Amino acid sequence: MKLNAHCDYYADNSYFLFNKKNHITFFNIQSKEKIGYFLAKDPVIGESFVEIISQKYVKAFSKLVAECFEGKSFNIEKRLKLDDRDDVLLQIVLTPVFTDPEQPYVVCTVIDNNRKSNQMKLLDEYSHLASHDLRAPITNILSLSSMLNFPDMESFDTHKIKELLSDINVQAEKLDDIIKMLNRLLNKGQVVQDFIGDVTITDSKRIMLVDDDSLTNKLHHMIITKYNKNKEVVQFDNPVLALDYLKENNLPDLILLDLNMPEIDGWNFLRLLEEQNILVDVVIISSTIDPAERARALSHKSVKDFLTKPLTYDKIKHLVDN
Known part of the structure; x- marks a missing residue:
């Protein structure tokens, strides 16, 4: 067993054996x-730690x-006092x-507790937003939607339903x-843009x-056909059945694909399209606002655009016009 394996747990920090x-x-x-304030010089394998650590320690x-x-x-926990800048707080374990x-x-x-402290502040801010600001509109939505079950709901006119x-x-x-604010907090202000710009879609x-949420499929089907009645739309809430359809029928001109799905997620769906040489333009329609996932999706040759749910x-018009 390699001795450095014992240090893998501390991969985000500095360590010596x-x-x-x-x-x-x-x-x-x-x-x-x-850590440079704790060391007198750069470490060298085979050298005594007495030679690398600041003499005062x-x-x-x-x-x-x-x-x-x-x-x-x-x-x-060691606080290093510095004359020209803030103190450095290090945790030495x-x-x-005995292998x-x-x-x-x-x-x-050697753990940088200043960085650890900043991470804890970030988690505290995230926790506050999630437990307070996030909960408020959720509870309001639940309360408003529960009104649909009121006995006198049948007597509501169209105007009242529209207000609701x-x-x-x-x-x-x-x-x-x-x-979106929580996502920016975790991704240092990066913002996902909906449209790529100059794309070529047939x-x-x-x-x-292709979306495992059947309600999402129905809504998207309704929006697409409402905008353009000449569109032929097929929908699948099971990506396995969608792949079977692609093998046995004429290929569609465009696939609107969700990423987060059971059995075969969007990433594996894209991989299988490439492996089976199924050449179809794909537009990702996902609830994710993670910039990393958007960049990953656009690395696939078949993916022509990435739209957030x-x-x-307007987004349908963008697709149709292209």
Whole structure:
């Protein structure tokens, strides 16, 4: 078993592996920006840790390492005072490794607690948005939708029903805005743009819808045929059946494909299209607003566009006009 395997857990931090002679046998430095204040020089395999650690810390550090070889462990938080900038807060973890009784080792892990603190702040902000701001429109939508079950609902005229649907739509837009805000928070402000721009999509007379949500398929079918009654639309809530259809029938001009599906997700669906040499233009219609997933989708040659749900008349017009 490789000794550095014991350090894999600390892959996001810097760590060193010492033998009984205090020589460095393995090390990984994640970032020298902060750990550089703890070290006197760059580490070298085979060199003693006494040579690399700042002299002001050598005596105390050597004592702790010696106790680690006796079976003890230490978790120390060290604040390094700096004259020209904010203090650096490091967490130093010393752990004995006894894979071989004849050759004991000590792992020294140095964790940047400033980064850890920033991550915790991010999680706290995310948690607050999710539990408070996000919950508010959700509860409003649930309350408004429950009105559809009221006994006197049958007596509602069209105007009142439209008002109810309008209220639900307002709350849904608030909910969507909050989810986008959460995504920007996690993706450092990156925003998914709906349209690629200059794309080449054939005249799509026959369109296939592939989405495991049958309601989504029905809504998209309704919007497409409402915009252009000449469109022939086939819909599948099972991607396996969609692939079977493609093998046995004339190919559609365009496939509107969801990404998050059971059995065969959108990624595997695209892969199978390529493996089976099924050449059809694909437009991703997904609820995801993750920039990484959009970039991944557009790396496929068959994918001509990436649209976020809901599919609107403007987006349909964009597809048809292209």
